[in-house]
Amino acid sequence: MTRKLAGEATPDTERVDLDRIYRDHGHVVVRRARRLLGDEAEASEVLQEVFLSLLDRPGQFEGRSAVTTFLYAMTTNACLNRLRNRRRRARLLADVVSVDVRPDASHEASLDAALLLAQLPERLARVAIYYYLDEMTHEEIADVLGVSRRQVGNLVLRVQELARKAARAA
């Protein structure tokens, strides 16, 4: 994607750029959505959703990051919107949750912990996904979120703190 998208581009230039991005980078959206949602058909819908959104508001891309990085962020947001249901989020986060439970802890307790974790505020949920599911570096997360590495560090700490609370509650 080029800076043209965010500026005074004519509809034609927008069209050309988005066509190229759709063709060259669309696989990133599909694969990511497939992973986060676990559903091929829904992943294809996210592809449409992401590009319809770009057609409608091309200024969303400000050229501050690579196209791929931008699409990672957009796709993650689109998927999280679809994962509003707490149990769906819990299933996603269950991939990265290891519950070293007490000997007497029940499986239910583990599920409860995952569910509590699934209640993370939107921003922290994104950080949890980037850090634990994608295993990105702080630098990469900073690029995706458009924040500093220091902020990423703080956000990761906050996620860990909430995870500990979730564990105690479980």
Place this chain on the structure above:
Amino acid sequence: MLELERNRSEGCLSDLRIDLYLAGELQPALRDSAGAHLRGCESCAARLAELEQDRDRYRRADRPPLPRRAPVASPARPRASVHRWLWPAAAAAVLALFVLWPRGVEELSGPSDPPAAGGTRIKGRPSLGFYVKRGDGAEVRAGASGDTVRPGDRVRFATTSEEAGFLIVAGVDPAGRVSVYHPTGARAEPIAAGTDQLLPTSVVLDDVLGSELVVGFFCQAAVEVSAVRRSLERAHATGGEPGLPGCRVDQLRLEKRAR
């Protein structure tokens, strides 16, 4: 205690880094270090091959074209010689089907925006649009009044309105039968102001072919669905326009054909 795990070995590349590498979007220094790592790490090289294959599959796939802005629904232009009609799926099946659709795709004033009397456009006039999802495929396209749809397609309506209000969407077939698509209750339901706001449910088209007039009633109050039914029945019987006091109306027509 509950722990969050990271399993990637130190120095190994994330999918993001590999995707950036594949796309040629890494800065030279990062590209060089990623390349060096990929040459020496079997695991990351394997992942690179996987992502490459995934990309190639996507590019080879018969994927629907890049979606375009959704056209704004235009008022119905009844075709006197057409005697086909469309019928909604059974209400229960309709409501059970909740399909996720793209959001936020159109502007209020498009090329097909309905002209007001005298040929000028009415700024802020609410409009009814729709999207069509074909069968079990992934294609979701924006529709426009007069579009052809097929049995098995899922149709989801969307509204554009500068003001919050209340909405009823109903259709009438050539035989004068009225079907209410939204809401499910006895009164109009609130809608927020906004562009291209999708309704919560979709309808699945059955195999009865024909043409149907679909009308959106954008009202200031929660009018009764029964009043809309009467309005549509009366309009059909008299050849007049449907309407209710305190409501603005937008219409579209769907043509349902087998192929």
